[in-house]
Amino acid sequence: MMYKSTRGYPEKYSFSDAVLTGIAPDGGLFVPVEFPEFNSQDMDRLSKMNYCQLASEIFSQFADDFTKEELETCVKNAYADGSFPEEPTPLSVLSNTLSILELWHGPTSAFKDMALQILPEFMSVAIKKSKKHNKIAILTATSGDTGKAALAGFKDAENVKIMVFYPAEGVSEMQKTQMITQEGENLSVIAVRGNFDDAQTGVKNIFGDKEFAEILKKRGYTLSSANSINIGRLLPQVVYYYYAYFALVRNGNLKLGDKINFAVPTGNFGNILACYYAAKTGLPVNKIVCATNDNNVVSDFLNTGIYNSKRPFILTISPAMDILISSNLERLLYDVSGENSEKVSGIQQDLKANGVYSVDKELSDTISSYFWSSSSNQTECRKTIQSIHREFNYLVDPHTAVGIDVYDKYVISAGDTTPAVAVSTASPFKFNKTVAESIFGEDSIKGKNEFDILKELSDKTGWDIPVPLRDLDKKPILHKRICNVADMKNEVDNFLQ
Numbered sequence: 001m002m003y004k005s006t007r008g009y010p011e012k013y014s015f016s017d018a019v020l021t022g023i024a025p026d027g028g029l030f031v032p033v034e035f036p037e038f039n040s041q042d043m044d045r046l047s048k049m050n051y052c053q054l055a056s057e058i059f060s061q062f063a064d065d066f067t068k069e070e071l072e073t074c075v076k077n078a079y080a081d082g083s084f085p086e087e088p089t090p091l092s093v094l095s096n097t098l099s100i101l102e103l104w105h106g107p108t109s110a111f112k113d114m115a116l117q118i119l120p121e122f123m124s125v126a127i128k129k130s131k132k133h134n135k136i137a138i139l140t141a142t143s144g145d146t147g148k149a150a151l152a153g154f155k156d157a158e159n160v161k162i163m164v165f166y167p168a169e170g171v172s173e174m175q176k177t178q179m180i181t182q183e184g185e186n187l188s189v190i191a192v193r194g195n196f197d198d199a200q201t202g203v204k205n206i207f208g209d210k211e212f213a214e215i216l217k218k219r220g221y222t223l224s225s226a227n228s229i230n231i232g233r234l235l236p237q238v239v240y241y242y243y244a245y246f247a248l249v250r251n252g253n254l255k256l257g258d259k260i261n262f263a264v265p266t267g268n269f270g271n272i273l274a275c276y277y278a279a280k281t282g283l284p285v286n287k288i289v290c291a292t293n294d295n296n297v298v299s300d301f302l303n304t305g306i307y308n309s310k311r312p313f314i315l316t317i318s319p320a321m322d323i324l325i326s327s328n329l330e331r332l333l334y335d336v337s338g339e340n341s342e343k344v345s346g347i348q349q350d351l352k353a354n355g356v357y358s359v360d361k362e363l364s365d366t367i368s369s370y371f372w373s374s375s376s377n378q379t380e381c382r383k384t385i386q387s388i389h390r391e392f393n394y395l396v397d398p399h400t401a402v403g404i405d406v407y408d409k410y411v412i413s414a415g416d417t418t419p420a421v422a423v424s425t426a427s428p429f430k431f432n433k434t435v436a437e438s439i440f441g442e443d444s445i446k447g448k449n450e451f452d453i454l455k456e457l458s459d460k461t462g463w464d465i466p467v468p469l470r471d472l473d474k475k476p477i478l479h480k481r482i483c484n485v486a487d488m489k490n491e492v493d494n495f496l497q
Contacts, residue, residue: 001064003030003231006334007348008341015063016126019119019232020133022224023207027348028341029331030231036061038282040257047246047256051088052079054246055118055239061281062235063122070125078118083107089114089240091247094392097417098407099253100400100424101244108178109427109466110320111271112149115228115236120153120160122232123224127159137221137496138162139206141199143267144175144320145426147189148182150226155184162226163188163495165199168482171319173450174430174469181475188495189479192488195313197325202488203227212489221496228270229327237274242283244421253419259286261420263407265399266290267323269298271423273331276370280335286418288371291406293321296375298329303373305364310355317378317434318398320425325351333359336366372414376405384408385438395428395435395463427466432457449473 003018007028013021018030038046046054055075056068063071079088084106092100106113127133138160140150147164154162166179168191179189192199206212207223216223228234241262248254262285264272272290279285292299294314301307309324316322334344337359350357359367376384384401388394396404403422410416428435432453437445440460445453451473458465483491 001036001062002033004033005029006031006330006341007345014065014129015232016065016129017132019122019230020126020130020136020222020224022230027208028344029229029327031331031334032062035277035280043256043282046242047249049246051239051243052076054243055079055236058239058242059235065129066125074118074121074125077121083113083117089243091244091251091421092394093251093253094388094394096253097419098404099244099248099419099421100394100396101240101421102424103240104424104427104430104466106149107152107468108145108148109430109468110145110149111423111425112145113152114240115233116146116149116153116226118236119226119230119232120157123160124158133222134220135159135161135222136224137216137492138226139203139223139492140164140226141196141203142166142171142179143196143323144171145430146227148175148178151179151182151184151187151189154187154226155182156186161186161221161496163190163492165190165192165203165488167191167195167199168193170195170315170322172431172433174432174472175319177472177475178468180477180479181472183478188481188491190488190491191482193482193484195315196323197309197313198485199488200227200323200325200327202485206489206492209489212493215493216496219496227327228268228273234270234274234277234328237271238278238281241275241278241285245283248419248421257284259284259418261285261287261289261407261410261416261418263289263291263403263410263420263422265318265321265403265406265423265425266292266298267295267321267326269326269328269332271425273328276332276335279370287410287414287416289403289407289410289420290371290373291403292373292375293318293381293402294375294377295322295324297324298326299373299375301329302367302371305361306356306358307351308356309351317381317431318402320399321402332367333363337363372410374406374409376402380405382434382438385435389439389461395461396424397426397428397431398434399426399431400424427469428463429454429457429465429469436460
């Protein structure tokens with residue numbers, strides 16, 4: 001299996017080199033030259049596997065320069081070393097038609113752990129195989145959860161340094177505390193004056209600076225990314241869609257071969273693209289429900305064919321989705337356009353120059369055959385958190401609530417009662433202030449910080465506080481730096497001296 005750029009760069013890359021390089025030299029994103037496809041016999045075999053077995057099997061189709069033993073070791077180190085429970089992604093059935101896939105039982109209580117615990121394992125094997133790379137410098141912008149998950153995954157990794165930039169005012173107190181208290185000799189965490197798109201654009205510009213890349217190369221470093229622009233970060237997310245489907249088959253809610261819907265809250269389009277890739281490789285997906293918050297640029301695009309990022313940036317109660325430039329949409333556009341790299345390059349140029357692009361009706365209709373999309377505002381999000389608790393005695397964080405609310409809108413609009421899975425991306429305790437306020441009212445949180453509310457939410461609901469979030473406020477703050485977007489390159493330069 002080889003990988004190519006969405007923008008037409010002629011050279012093909014092995015899985016190892018694609019993972020280590022992160023982004024193609026022409027600024028494009030790596031995609032498989034061809035996709036594997038699982039037939040009905042494969043599906044029957046896969047349905048009997050546990051999570052680690054399933055992951056190893058799916059990865060073997062995408063990483064054929066890894067041996068079976070290497071892949072099994074990567075999977076075991078990532079998911080079976082005590083960082084996750086025995087079942088890494090439990091499924092909670094709320095009704096006959098809706099289940100919740102809990103992706104937040106890893107070391108940072110967010111879905112990013114599913115990919116960022118195994119990406120360092122991939123890289124450690126890949127460095128030994130690659131003739132192009134010596135030391136890796138991971139550069140990542142985060143809207144909250146990616147940063148901590150990447151820091152935890154790459155902590156003290158051999159031949160790797162990692163630098164995380166986060167928006168100074170755009171993450172929750174819990175997310176920020178997780179990052180600035182992270183220990184490790186090989187890492188740096190810096191706040192950026194601006195929003196997530198500012199931080200992400202700054203990182204992309206550094207990746208696109210060929211002169212700077214040569215300077216770093218002389219120091220032995222290759223820049224790479226832990227964002228979902230990295231194919232090694234994206235592919236692990238395909239696994240849990242298969243796992244959720246097979247879990248419903250095993251508990252009798254589905255028969256093998258039946259169709260399923262997924263409701264996915266998204267901002268950067270990585271998690272939901274993994275669902276599309278799962279469908280592309282044989283998972284019987286009926287409709288992917290794309291849920292956005294008030295920053296609904298993706299929903300508008302899916303419904304109109306016009307992508308317009310020139311709009312007010314809104315800080316919401318679901319901050320990981322506060323994004324106006326959705327990087328992974330490029331991979332979808334490449335696929336549905338018939339791998340037209342010239343068209344994709346033109347679209348990306350329009351986006352960079354004008355903040356706007358559009359696609360023709362045929363392309364828009366093709367996308368709509370896979371996706372249905374709408375948004376959930378902050379009032380609707382709070383009401384969903386409250387109603388899910390009242391009806392099911394179940395807690396959801398504000399990102400998951402966005403997904404459930406938009407799924408409800410889809411059912412009302414389409415009348416589709418196909419069994420559905422809502423993807424739950426973070427522990428409700430990571431956003432305890434919003435959850436507690438939504439359920440118990442504004443007075444319940446007055447005069448209290450997030451760590452007071454954390455304990456109170458646990459006491460009132462009977463839910464245990466996840467281990468990674470306990471006593472977080474007692475840890476020393478290790479990272480205090482803040483910079484302007486224009487100074488991000490200098491910060492990287494200094495860190496990699």
